[in-house]
Structure formats: structure tokens, C-alpha cells
Amino acid sequence: MSSASYGSLLRLPIPQRLALASIPADFADWLDYAAVVALVVFAWGEGPFALAMFALALSLPYVLVGPFVAVVVDRVPIRTVLVVSNLGRGLATLGFAFAGDTAVLLALVFLRGCIDSAFTPARQAAIQASTPEELRGVANGLHQAINQTSKIAGPALGGVLLAVWSAQNIFMLNAALSLLAALIALGVTLPPRPVSDEEKGKFFTESLKGISEFRRSHRLMIALIFSACAYFAFFLYDALIALLAEGFGFGATAFGLSISASGFGGLVGALGAGSMAGKRPMLAMSLAAVISGVTTCAIALSAQMGWSIQLPAFLLVLCFMGGATAFMLVPYRTIVQAEAPPDRIARVFAAGEAVITLTMLSAPLIGSFIASQWGTPVAFLAGGAVLVLLGAVTLASHRGP
Known part of the structure; x- marks a missing residue:
């Protein structure tokens, strides 16, 4: 049994590449946070209600859509989900740059959250499939550290960029980050999952x-x-x-x-x-x-x-x-x-x-x-x-x- 250390984990090619793909993927979740708030509040003059709706648009996809999207994630190759979900998030983020009002922007935020509700379970499945059991703890610690870093640095960097760029330019940069994550994820080669002997039922039943x-x-x-x-x-x-x-x-x-x-x-x-x-x-x-x-x-x-x-x-x-x-x-x-x-x-x-x-x-x-x-x-x-x-x-x- 290998030592449960971050060095041991990062010497494994697939966990290493999965972590590398997670860096731009997680930053893409948070880089445009300040830009969205600035656009809604300072450019369009919205108030607390719009910010509350923004918070809901960020959170509700994981409640309303995530359990159903996960049915698809369990049925198709994990790498396909990692790549396609990052491409989808990039397209949704690109749409932010062309949104003309708060309603459209929040709808796109919700759409991106729905797509992200596929990426996050797929990453968990990829960790399970590619990481020896004794290293899963450090794998989850590493991915949480990446996510936490993005939560700290992403909005801060977005705020700094707002001093020299428009919100629309930040949205385009963020879309490019998702594209980069998709390209890196192409190299995540995972062993095939065991063939399931469960009977395929209706979508709602499968989600349960x-x-x-x-x-x-x-x-x-x-x-x-x-x-x-x-x-x-x-x-x-x-x-x-x-x-x-x-x-x-x-x-x-x-x-x-x-x-x-x-x-x-x-x-x-x-x-x-x-x-x-x-x-x-x-x-x-x-x-x-x-x-x-x-x-x-x-x-x-x-x-x-x-x-x-x-x-x-x-x-x-x-x-x-x-x-x-x-x-x-x-x-x-x-x-x-x-x-x-x-x-x-x-x-x-x-x-x-x-x-x-x-x-x-x-x-x-x-x-x-x-x-x-x-x-x-x-x-x-x-x-x-x-x-x-x-x-x-x-x-x-x-x-x-």
C-alpha cells in the first residue's frame, strides 16, 4: 500500500491530469462573480431582489436539476461528461457577454449551474475510478483546496480586472478557461466502469x-x-x-x-x-x-x-x-x-x-x-x-x- 501523501497522488498520471483540469474548471466558476454583481448593481441599477435571485440561480440547479442530470452521468463515459460539461459551461458563460438585461443574465447563470451539476458528480466518479482507495482522501483534499483557492482568488482577480476591463471581456476570458479545462480533460483516460445489471427505468425513477x-x-x-x-x-x-x-x-x-x-x-x-x-x-x-x-x-x-x-x-x-x-x-x-x-x-x-x-x-x-x-x-x-x-x-x- 502506497503512502497516502499528495506526492504519491500527483505521481499518478490520471489523478494528476484530473487535478490539472480542475484548476481552470473551478476558476471558471468564480472569476466572473464580481463582474456579474458589478454589471447587475452598478451598470443596470438593480437592488437586493436581483442579488437574491442571483444567489438562487447559483444554488438551485444542484437541487432541481442535478439529481436528474446525474442519471446521464452514470450512463455515459466519464471523460465525455468532463469534456462536454466544460464546453457547455464555456458557451453559457460566453452568453453572459451578450445578455442585455438582468433576467437574461440570471437565466444564463442558472443554465451554467445546470451544466455544472453534471461536471461535479463526473469529477467525483473520475476520482473514484482513477485513484487507489488509500489515496482518495488526499485526492479529495487536493480538489477541495483547488476549489477553495478559486473561491478566494477568482472574485478578487475578477474585481481587479474590472478596473481595466469591461464585464463582457471578463466573461469571454472565463469562457476561455472552460475551454482550456475541456482540452485538458480530453487526456483523462479512465478504466471502463463495471457493467451495470440494473434495469433501466423511467428518468425520474432512475434519479431516485x-x-x-x-x-x-x-x-x-x-x-x-x-x-x-x-x-x-x-x-x-x-x-x-x-x-x-x-x-x-x-x-x-x-x-x-x-x-x-x-x-x-x-x-x-x-x-x-x-x-x-x-x-x-x-x-x-x-x-x-x-x-x-x-x-x-x-x-x-x-x-x-x-x-x-x-x-x-x-x-x-x-x-x-x-x-x-x-x-x-x-x-x-x-x-x-x-x-x-x-x-x-x-x-x-x-x-x-x-x-x-x-x-x-x-x-x-x-x-x-x-x-x-x-x-x-x-x-x-x-x-x-x-x-x-x-x-x-x-x-x-x-x-x-
Whole structure:
């Protein structure tokens, strides 16, 4: 058995090429984020409603379309899906440059999300098919680190480019990134998947076979429930970080630094989680939830009690919280790849993403209600308490890996 390290993983040609293709693919998801917001708000004069619709256009494809698209992903060659989905995303992004109003632009954002809902499960299937079991943890850690880097650097680079380019030029550059990802994915040669002996049914019935795997595997079900609850807890307070920073007396600059600190923590956490996820994934998730929850409760109580805190300490806490998030996400994907049959993994992954996203969407509204009624720190305290309880219950009830 080879050592579970990133060096061991990147010495394998196919995982190496898959990771290389993921760099432009993931950056293509985030490079034009600032450009879309700038176009909608500053050029077209839209307000909060349009931004809320933009957030929904980014999220809903994984709930409404992903489980059905995954049926196709499970039936056709994985490399074909990787290439075609990147080409489709590129064409949809190119369409952004020619959108004349907010409705058309948001429709194209939704369309791109629908296409991306095929790429993401296909990448999970490719990791499962091309990566030795003992290296899947580090593979998921690497891909999460790439994704996290794109979330940090993509919008920042897009914002910088807006100073010298129009939004339309950024959309065209982003379309070219998807084309580059498709060209790299052409070289991802995967072994054929086992022939499925399942009877092909109606499309809707086939899509339900993903969620049926969670009922079959107790470990998979526990991991899904854990992840959905953890994301719900995170998003109770994620949108309120600016208000928490303001409560400590920090300004807009500190808020920007806090976002960067959280993102950097997520990047480091992803790499660290990858090294541990293949050994005891549920243990890693549970301990991360408890530690993150205690940290969140501590910062919330400090704000509630009016205690002062220095900016470096505040940034360190947010960095730590971001890292803990990765320690819950990376092991979950490792469990999916270990438990899901190769001929159903796309449906299993898409079903899980739909459940997690649907649960997550309600959290910001609940968190804002808590903050408006009892104060911002209470929303953080509620989220931290959910994480501590979740981690403690999982640790007490789960004895396996």
C-alpha cells in the first residue's frame, strides 16, 4: 500500500491530469462573480431582489436539476461528461457577454449551474475510478483546496480586472478557461466502469436510485445527515460575519481581511483533511464539528458580553473556523466514493448535494431572524451549539471509521 501523501497522488498520471483540469474548471466558476454583481448593481441599477435571485440561480440547479442530470452521468463515459460539461459551461458563460438585461443574465447563470451539476458528480466518479482507495482522501483534499483557492482568488482577480476591463471581456476570458479545462480533460483516460445489471427505468425513477443508496448504507446516511446539519449550522451565521466584525469595532477593511482569513483556513484545512480523511473520516468530521462549535461559541460569547478582542485574534478564529469546515467536507466525499457503487456514484453524489443545498438555503433566513430578534452573537452561538451537539452525538453513536 502506497503512502497516502499528495506526492504519491500527483505521481499518478490520471489523478494528476484530473487535478490539472480542475484548476481552470473551478476558476471558471468564480472569476466572473464580481463582474456579474458589478454589471447587475452598478451598470443596470438593480437592488437586493436581483442579488437574491442571483444567489438562487447559483444554488438551485444542484437541487432541481442535478439529481436528474446525474442519471446521464452514470450512463455515459466519464471523460465525455468532463469534456462536454466544460464546453457547455464555456458557451453559457460566453452568453453572459451578450445578455442585455438582468433576467437574461440570471437565466444564463442558472443554465451554467445546470451544466455544472453534471461536471461535479463526473469529477467525483473520475476520482473514484482513477485513484487507489488509500489515496482518495488526499485526492479529495487536493480538489477541495483547488476549489477553495478559486473561491478566494477568482472574485478578487475578477474585481481587479474590472478596473481595466469591461464585464463582457471578463466573461469571454472565463469562457476561455472552460475551454482550456475541456482540452485538458480530453487526456483523462479512465478504466471502463463495471457493467451495470440494473434495469433501466423511467428518468425520474432512475434519479431516485441515488438517494436509495443512502438508505442502503448506514455509514453513508450518517455522513449525509451530518453534512446537511453542519452546513445548516455554518450558514446560520456565515452571512453575518460583517455584523460580528462591526460589533467588535472593526471596519470594512477588517471585514475583507476576515473573508480572506476564512478562505485561507479553508485552503489549509482542505489539505490537512485530505491526509486524514482516508483513515477515520467520521472521526475527523465529528472532532472538527466539536472543536469548530466550541470556537464559534467562544467568539459569540465574547461579542455578547462586550469583551474586546484584537484584530489578529479575530482573524485567527475565522481562519480556524474555515479550516474546520474543510475537515467536514473532504471526509464526506471520501465516504461517498468508498460506499457508492461505480455505476451509481454520480446519482449518489448529486442526491447528497441536493439534500445539503436544500437544507443550507433555509439557514441564512433563520440566522437573520435570530440576529434581528436577539442580536448577531446569538446567531453565532446557535450555530456553534448545533455543531457541538452534532459532533458529540456522532462521536457517541458511531464507533466505526
